Amino acid sequence: MAEAVDFKVIGTSPVRPDGVDKVTGRAQYGADLNLPNQIYGKVLRSPHAHARIKRIDTSRAEAMPGVYAVICGRDFPQAAHGEIGGESGGDVSDLAKNIMARDKVLYHGHAVAAVSARSLRIADEALAAIEVEYEVLEPVLDIDAAMAPDAPLLDENCFTKNLPEKPDKPSNIAAVMQLARGDVDQGFEQADVIVEGEYRIPMAHQGYIEPHACVANTNEAGQSTVWCCTQGHFEFRAMTAKVLNMNVADLKFIASEIGGGFGGKTVVYLEPLAVMLSRKARRPVKMMMSREDVFRATGPTSGTHIKVKVGAKRDGTITAATAWMAYEAGAYAGAPMGPGAMAIFAPYDLENFKVEAYDVLVNKPKVAAYRAPGAPQSMHAMESALDELARKLNMDPIDLRMKNAAEEGTQAPYGPKFPAIGLKKCLEAAKAHPAYSRPLPEGAGRGVAVGFWFNVGMQSSAEVHINENGTVTVVEGNPDIGGSRASMCLMAAETLGVPYEQVRALIGDTESTGFSNVTGGSRTTFATGMAVVRACEDIIAQCRARAAATWGVEEDQVLWEDGQATPAPGVNADIKPLSLADIAANAAKTGGPLLGRASLNAQGAGASFSVNIADLQVDRETGKVDVLAFTAIQDAGRAIHKAYVEGQLQGGAAQGLGWALNEEYIYDAEGVMENAGFLDYRIPVASDLPMIDTQIIEVPNPSHPYGVRGVGETPIVAPLAAAANAVRSATGVRIPDLPMSPPRILAALEAAGV
C-alpha cells in the first residue's frame, strides 16, 4: 500500500483523453452507428399490466412491403434457469421472458413482438398490423395488494424462497431474508427512548439521458456482432448467449460510448431481439428505445414500504434496532432487498438488531440496479428515525451518529469486520463544516444524514502496451461512464512515472481484451484500476530486466525511478539511466515489444461512507421545496481524478434530491404509468439546484495500491433522508413518504395543522 502522498499526478484533474470527441459531437453513442444495408427494429408492447396472451397473429405484418422479419415469444428457445450474475439479481429464464413475453404479460409496456423493416415508419406500421388477443387479468400494483393473502398471482409457480420449509401455496412474495444479532427484546427493554417510523417510497427511474440502443449484424454462419450502449459488454454477451442459447464465441459485443446508466444498463433488453431480427433478415438491424419505452419497460428501482424501530439510552447509545422492509421487484423476482437489508444499520455498531426483508412481485417493470441498489430506500428510513431519536434525546444529530458510529474493527451487520473506514472522519468533518453552523434564513431547515455503500471488486483485465516512442496505451474492458479512462491514465502514469499526456486508455471489445465484469458496484477505478497498476508493474519488471541485460548486471541491481531504469546505488556509476522511451526504441533488440498484462478478481473493495448536509426552504403556500445549500462529504479512500470524484458526489446529490423531492412512478388503476416522459417524470434541472459543495475525505483502502475506494454509488444514499430531515426542521412536520412533492407537502402541513 502506497503511504506516500507526494503523488505526481494522482489527485490532479487533467482533461480526460476522450474529452475532445465528446464536446465536438464525434463520440459515438449507442444510437450513433449506421451500417450499410441497415434496417430498423421496433418492439410491440403490451397495453395491459397483467394479461394472458391467447393468440398472436403476425401474418399481416410479415406480408407488408419493406418488412423483413417479425418475432415473438414462440420464436425464442426455452432458456434454462440460473443466476444472471453480475450486479443485477434474477434468473436467466425470467430475463428471457422479460425481454419478450411468452404466455403472459406482466406490466404495461412488456414486449410481445418485434419487427424489422426498411424504415422506422414502416416498422411502426407493421407493429400496428400485429394482432394480439389478450385475456386481461387483475393487476397487482403495490406491496400491500401483492402481499395480501388473496392477491391475484403474477406467477402460479412462485413459492417464497428462504423459508425454513417450502410454503404450501404460491404467492407474490418471491423471497424473504433475515439478518439478526443479539436479543432485540432485551435491547428495547434497556432503552430509555424508542422511536418508530413507517416509510413508503414509490418506484423511481435511473433517468439516464441516452435511451437504450444497439445495432446487431449477423452473418450466414450465425455469428453476430452487436454494438450497444452498455455498462458491461462481456456480461451483455453472456446474457444474450443464455437467452438465445448461443455460444459466446459466436457473439462479439462492442461497447459504444454510454450516455449514462446508473445501474440501468447492466441488463439486456434490445440486444437479443436485434440479434434474432438480424439473423432472420440477414442485414444489420438498429434498435432504439423511445423515452417512453425506457420509462415503461426498463428497470426502475423498487418502490418500498419500510418500518423501523430504534431504542437508545439517554446518552444516545443505541440498544436495539429492528426493520421490516418490502421491496417491489416488478414483474420478476430480484429486488435489491438483500443489499437494502445489509446496508440499513451498516454505519452503526449495534449489539442487537433484526431485519426482515421481502422481495415482492407486482405488475410493474422488472427493477434493475440503480446506484447503491436498495440502500437509499432503507437508509432513508433509518436516518429519518435517527433524526427523530436525536430530537427526543435533545441531542445533536451528528453527535448521536458519532456515539454509535462503526469504525475499524466493528463487525458489520452483514458479517465481516470493517477494515479502516472513514465514517467518523466524515462525521467530524461535517460537524466542523461551516455549512453545519452558519445561520439559516427564516423558514428554512437543515438536515443531516449518513450514507453508505459496500462497493464491489469482481473480475477485471488490463493490458498495457508501450509504443515505439515510449507512449503508453492502456486497454481495458469497462465502458467509461464518467471519466474512468482519465483515472486509468492517471494510475498508469503514476505507476510508470511518465507524464499523464503520454498515456491513452481505450475500451476493448469482447474479442480484443480480457474479460471484465460490468462498470458497476463502484468497482471500475478500484478493481480495473488495480489491474492497470499491476499491468504497469509487469511493464516495469520487463524494463528492469531489459536494462539489466543491456548493462550486463543483475535485475535486482536495476531500480525503476521517475519513469526510467537506473542502476542501484553502488552499481557501476557510469551507467546512464534508460527511460521508457529509450527501452521502447530498443525493444526489437532486447526481446520484442513491451506488453504488460494483469487479470484479477479484486478483493477488499473498501466501503465508502458519507455525510450530507441539506438546507431546504418550504413554500407553505405552494408546497414547493427549494434547495438552498447542499454539502456532500465522503470518504473516497484516495481520489484519483479529483474533479470526477467531486462530480460523482455532486451528481449523486442531485439524483438523490430529485428522488426525495419530485421523482416517482405514477400509475392509474389499470397499471398504466401516467408520467412516462421527462415533462412529467421531472428530474432536477439546472434552476432547481444550487452549487453543490463537496469535501473529499481520504482514508486509504488498504486493499488498493493507491488506496482507492469506489465512490460512485454512496453519493445517492444520504440525500433522501438529509432532505426529509431538513423539511422536518423547516416545517416541524415529519413527512415519512417520498417524494416530498408539493401536493404531499401541502397535505402533510394541513394534516398537522401548521
Add this chain to the structure above:
Amino acid sequence: MSKVQVSTSINGEEVDFLCEPQQTLLDVLRETLSRTGTKEGCGTGDCGACSVLVDGRLVCSCLVLGVEAQGHEITTIEGIATDEGLHPIQQKFLEHAALQCGICTPGLIIATKSLLDRDPNPDETTIRYWLAGNLCRCTGYDKIVRAVQDAAKELAHPA
C-alpha cells in the same frame, strides 16, 4: 410515401436532402445526414439533448420538421469548433470536468452558445434558467455552470 426536397445550410455548408414530411429535423440530421453529434434523449422537447440553432435561435430539433429547415441556417455541435480549434465553451467544459457521460454535452454547448451570444455576462441565476431546458443526469450541474461562467469570462477577455 413521396419525399420532399429540402435545401438548407448546415454549419455554413449548402446541404440538400430528401425527407418524408413527418420526419423531424433531428431524424434527418442523425439518420439521413449522419450528423450524429446532435443527440436524442426524449423526442418530445423535454431534455434538450437535440438542441441546435436555427438562424441563431435555440430549438429542440426533435420538435422541428425536416421540411421546415428549407431556406434556413442550421448550426449543430459539429459546427462549433473552428479551424483554430475548440470553441472556448468546449474548452471550458473540458477543463471544468463539466461532462461525465457526455450525452447531454452537445446540447448544453449549443444552449450555452446561444446564451452567451445574447448575454455575454450572465449571472448564475440567468445561466441556470437558460440551461433549465437541458437535462443532465450525471453532474448535478455545478461544474456545468462554472464552465459557462468561465467561458463567458474567456470570451470577454481572451487569454
